Amino acid sequence: MTQSHYSHLRDRWRARHQDIQRKLWSKHGESLGWLSNNYKQLVSGSLGGLMLLTGQVSSPFPSLSITRAQAPLVQKVDKKVFLISDLAKVLPENVRSLDVVEERKISDILSKAYGIKVVPELEGKRLNRSYGFIGAEQHLARYPGDTLSTHFDSQEDRKSYWQSGMAQGLGAWGYFASNSSLTWLDKDREKYYIAVQTFLSKDFNSRFAEYRDFYKYRKMLVVNPNNGRAVVADIADAGPGESTGKHLGGSPEIMHYLERVDGFLKGPVLYFFIYDPDDKIKLGPIEIK
């Protein structure tokens, strides 16, 4: 079971790495912010400096040689560096609910970085928070009869995500499709789903129908503030419970992409509504513009 050893250590050490990074930015944010502002003038190809600012760890794919990829890498890294630095200046040291001013600053930073409008409140509705710990969810059945053996489009996906398992129950809005003739949208809605604490929204019980319709497959931008990775996700389930200490859950694909893990090494994400009245923004990973 090579995959088991590798994925166990990879996830654990990635989480540990992000934890150290968070500590670094929290303790030395001013100096690192200074470095990031002067990065272009200072850098001369030092991997030590690059790693310091981005947490960039070498690719698992040896064909991506650092030398060959250096020019585009630096351009790409610059954008992430600025985002991580900008977010660190606003985010509190400990993970807690953001106040209105912080939410506005963060939504401005994210909207600018990703080129889409994101907001903490949409159509007069907001979740209980916009910054919190994310836990790992399982795959959801997309149609009656969907199991782990029918769930994956490729061997690679099967290998990467089989072990997350299938949730016993359905998502909050039931199946994504009535039969196995799935559209790409059906597939993506399951692949990039999040579970949020809809039930903790203000006046949820008295406005149940309104909230139920609003939250169904509602698009949110989910961002790991420690590495600048972000996903356009959709709400497809409710949870986790308040007693878990977690504030939202991510599909196996989302957790993998954001490099977040569950358990005592769990980390925070930012999650904001996406203003997309024409439904043009695609679900899945999104790059900084």
Next chain:
Amino acid sequence: MSRKYFYTHIIDTSTLSLELGGMDLTPRERLHLISLIDSNIHHEILDLILSELNPEDKKTFLTHLTSGNHDKVWKFVNEKIKDVEGKIKKTAEDLKKELHKDIKMARGNK
């Protein structure tokens, strides 16, 4: 695959890579895990160094670091931090112990 940093000459991570070598991993997987070890140690040491410096010295250190001149960085931290070598060694050893525990746990999960 290990990169040269200003502290590379005083840290030995061979016990970890050897242990990974004895596991059922593809070369690509082993390489990736070694890079994660590298990066974890690197950031712990940076935290140690930055925690020992005043704001101006932090900037000087970061400037030297990004220049990639390891000798200059090493000289600077030795001037500014008492027993920096001992402190770096201890930080690395503590982390290595944790990483060894992780490997042991992963093997137990097989």
